[in-house]
Amino acid sequence: MTVSARRTSILVLVGLILLSFNLRPAAVSIGPVLAEVRDSFGMSPATAGLLTSMPVIAFAIFGALAPAAASRFGIHRVTLTAVLVVIVGLAGRAVTGSEPLFLLLSLLALSGMAMANVLLPSLVKLHFPDRIGLVTAIYTTALSTGLTAALVLTVPISDALGGWRYGLGAWAALAVVAAVPWVFLAAHDRNLERVARTVSFREVARTRLGLAMALFFGLQSLQAYAIFGWFAQLWRDSGYSATVAGVLAGVLAGTAIPLSLWLPNVLVRSADPRWVLFGVIACYPVGYVGLMIAPHDLAILWAVLVGIGTLTFPLILTLIGLRARTPEGTAALSAFTQATGYLIAAAGPFAVGLVHDASGGWTVPLGMLLALALPLFPIAAYVSKVRYVEDQLRVSPAAR
16 A cells, blocks of 8 residues: 555545544434423424434435435545535524524534435445445444434533533534545545446345345334433333433443444454344343333343444444445445435334323333334344345346
């Protein structure tokens, strides 16, 4: 590797880490101060529901557009544009006094987040084809750290600086730092010959691998959305104070941080990746049964186990990079997997809320989540086998 190539690799790695850290605050920083935001704008329950549903909308629409944009304009340029869009959206919504504009700017920030999120596996495939597990582990750890930081720090920042606008605006300031490496990397696209797209979103949708990956991603994201949306309330209903319930939710989210740095590389190096996936997925049903039996006395244990279950997310991102032969195929597979998967996931928090209200407790909702976790096992067995989405594009449906 030349000195120039080594410098580019280092810059890309720094860019991926900073970018990943800044992708989740756009989606989750609103939650801790939602009550204050609603009071400030006089926001109706329906509008608040729309606001909390926007991440799914953004992933479904803008995430699907990312591969075509990258093919046309260059993946580094599109990534830089996505970061700049996140900055404008986050900064703008922190200062606007208009409710419609607040919603529009939130969607703008989330659209940038969605496009960058889809392109991450493709960037790893392009720059680190022989270190997919290691680099995916690094950037998914940054994702988990950014998510946890946004959940934990938004309220303290708001209290320290004088209101929710500062709490939300702080993440825009941090995102400016994430844009710096991509300013230099965007010039890299001028040196790359443009290649006609050979793998499209629609073509991936017609492959068994694409459908399996989307279903796998959707079912695991459904679990995560339901967990982060409702488990703090579950612990409050079990007798804990709001503060302690928040700490338990933080334990659940924080469990993924150190393990995200380790498990994706283990998956790549494993002779039989099924058992890595099975071990992680199994933590969901064990944790749910535990929460049904002893939600209060063993809360920390169940929080840790369910937190390990959420590591399915970085593992499937690793698989996206492993189940395509080219960066372009990775981008198309990533777009279809995430855009379709998030649409499936959108039903999670909504269904849990309905079942909780109807049953008057948490046993039935937990049983529902347990049942929805079980299909992850056979799907994991399928996607863990070595196969490539490009190969399934070139064979007959019967051979797939």
